[in-house]
C-alpha cells in the first residue's frame with residue numbers, strides 16, 4: 349500500500365532522481381534534451397530541494413510505497429498574496445493511471461483548506477498533464493508566450509476554483 353506524507357530530508361536523493369527522470373522523459377520531446385537536462389539539474393539538485401523543505405511557504409509531499417520507495421511527489425507554494433500554485437506534480441510512469449496523482453492533489457488541497465483556488469503552469473504539448481488537470485477541474489486562464497513560459501517554451505496557466513467551506 350502506498351501512502352502520502354510530508355517530504356523530509358531523507359527523501360532528497362529519491363525526489364531529485366524522480367524529478368530528473370520525469371523531466372527528461374516528459375520535457376525532452378518538447379524543450380529538447382539539453383535544455384531539459386540543464387534546467388532540471390539546476391532546479392532539482394538535492395540542495396535546492398532542501399531549501400524548499402525549509403521554506404515555510406512551500407509544502408512538499410511524497411507518495412511512499414510499502415517497500416519504502418518513492419512513487420510520486422508534489423510541491424505547492426503560497427505567494428505573499430496567499431495565492432497557491434501547484435508547482436510540481438510527478439508520478440513514476442509505472443503508476444500512471446493508478447490514482448496517485450489525484451491523491452497527491454487532494455493532499456495538497458487538504459493542507460491548504462480554505463483557499464479559493466489553486467493554479468499551476470503546464471507546458472504546451474504536455475498533453476497527458478493537461479488532460480489530468482482538465483479532468484480534475486482546472487481550466488486554462490492564461491497562455492504564456494514562449495518568452496515568458498517554461499524553459500523558453502509556451503505554457504498554460506490553469507486554475508481550479510474551490511468551493512467555500
Ligand SMILES: CC(C)(COP(=O)(O)OP(=O)(O)OC[C@H]1O[C@@H](n2cnc3c(N)ncnc32)[C@H](O)[C@@H]1OP(=O)(O)O)[C@@H](O)C(=O)NCCC(=O)NCCS
Nearest residue numbers: 370374437438439444445446449469470475476477479480
Ligand atoms: C501529470 C501526471 C501527474 C498525471 O498523473 P496520471 O496518473 O498520469 O494521470 P491520469 O492517468 O489520472 O490522467 C491522465 C489522463 O490523460 C489521458 N492521456 C494520456 N495520454 C494523453 C495524451 N497524449 N493526450 C491526451 N490525454 C492523454 C489519460 O487517458 C488520462 O485520462 P483518463 O483517465 O480519462 O483516461 C503524470 O502523468 C506525470 O507525472 N507526468 C509527468 C510529469 C508532469 O507532466 N507533471 C505535470 C506538470 S504540470
